[in-house]
Amino acid sequence: MRALIIDDSAVMRKVIERALRQAGLELSEVLQASNGEEALQTLRDNQGSAALALILSDINMPVMDGLQFLEARKQENLAQGVPVVMITTEGNESFVLRAIAAGAQGYICKPFTAEQVKARVLPLLRAA
Amino acid sequence: MANTQDEAVTRLDSAVAEVFETMLERSCDPLEGEVDTVEGRIVARIQFTGAVDGECLLYASQATASVTAEALLGTPSEPHDPMVDDAIGELCNMIAGGWKSKLASPDSNCSISTPAVTRDGLEGYQAKFGTKFSRNYSFQGNVFGVVLAF
Numbered sequence: 001m002r003a004l005i006i007d008d009s010a011v012m013r014k015v016i017e018r019a020l021r022q023a024g025l026e027l028s029e030v031l032q033a034s035n036g037e038e039a040l041q042t043l044r045d046n047q048g049s050a051a052l053a054l055i056l057s058d059i060n061m062p063v064m065d066g067l068q069f070l071e072a073r074k075q076e077n078l079a080q081g082v083p084v085v086m087i088t089t090e091g092n093e094s095f096v097l098r099a100i101a102a103g104a105q106g107y108i109c110k111p112f113t114a115e116q117v118k119a120r121v122l123p124l125l126r127a128a
Numbered sequence: 129m130a131n132t133q134d135e136a137v138t139r140l141d142s143a144v145a146e147v148f149e150t151m152l153e154r155s156c157d158p159l160e161g162e163v164d165t166v167e168g169r170i171v172a173r174i175q176f177t178g179a180v181d182g183e184c185l186l187y188a189s190q191a192t193a194s195v196t197a198e199a200l201l202g203t204p205s206e207p208h209d210p211m212v213d214d215a216i217g218e219l220c221n222m223i224a225g226g227w228k229s230k231l232a233s234p235d236s237n238c239s240i241s242t243p244a245v246t247r248d249g250l251e252g253y254q255a256k257f258g259t260k261f262s263r264n265y266s267f268q269g270n271v272f273g274v275v276l277a278f
Binding site for chain 2: 011012061062090094109112113
């Protein structure tokens with residue numbers, strides 16, 4: 001299984017990857033991006049590769065934030081069938097609604113436990 | 129104003145405890161009194177804009193920052209490891225976000241910036257906001273401080 005983790009913090013990318021592995025996901029490859037623009041390029045570069053199973057994205061990031069990434073991904077029709085889960089400190093309802101309207105299927109607030117990641121992610125992977 | 133500050137302190141204590149228990153699997157308690165000045169103090173800053181204008185600063189020594197990075201990552205950090213600054217920035221981010229999320233609407237409708245981390249210490253720092261307080265915390269003997277101004 002391949003996943004893409006988008007967060008401007010390298011520490012948080014590692015923490016999220018560890019939580020996914022603790023959730024029992026067998027990750028063959030974890031792609032990483034530090035902002036939305038890098039993530040879009042990663043998706044473009046990997047269009048011919050084995051399909052991604054999951055995207056996890058922060059919202060507050062420099063260059064291009066997570067909500068802008070969702071909109072741009074939709075416009076470019078990149079990885080449209082891949083579930084996206086936002087992992088962010090922005091727990092405000094308006095951010096949640098905007099993210100879901102832009103195509104996110106899940107939302108996790110930092111701080112989070114591995115159990116919370118498992119509870120949000122596994123049902124999406126089963127449904128995909 | 130006293131009530132506003134008391135409520136802000138309670139929210140901050142709660143946010144700090146939640147971040148440590150959830151992400152670092154450690155308890156973290158407030159300390160009374162000032163933290164001794166530490167050379168090379170690492171400072172992370174998050175700004176609030178919108179319904180609340182202000183900032184949250186978290187400051188720690190290199191030793192405390194290294195322990196924090198190790199606790200977050202579950203692996204030892206190297207000397208001068210950029211992950212150490214990153215960890216302090218992310219810790220500040222989660223504490224500031226937790227504090228913001230505990231505000232009642234409409235104050236919670238504010239944006240928070242990405243963290244900026246420096247090694248300049250807090251010398252000369254002056255808050256530009258009406259309410260400001262400092263709070264010190266300790267986890268397993270490691271001490272850090274948080275300044276909240278809004």
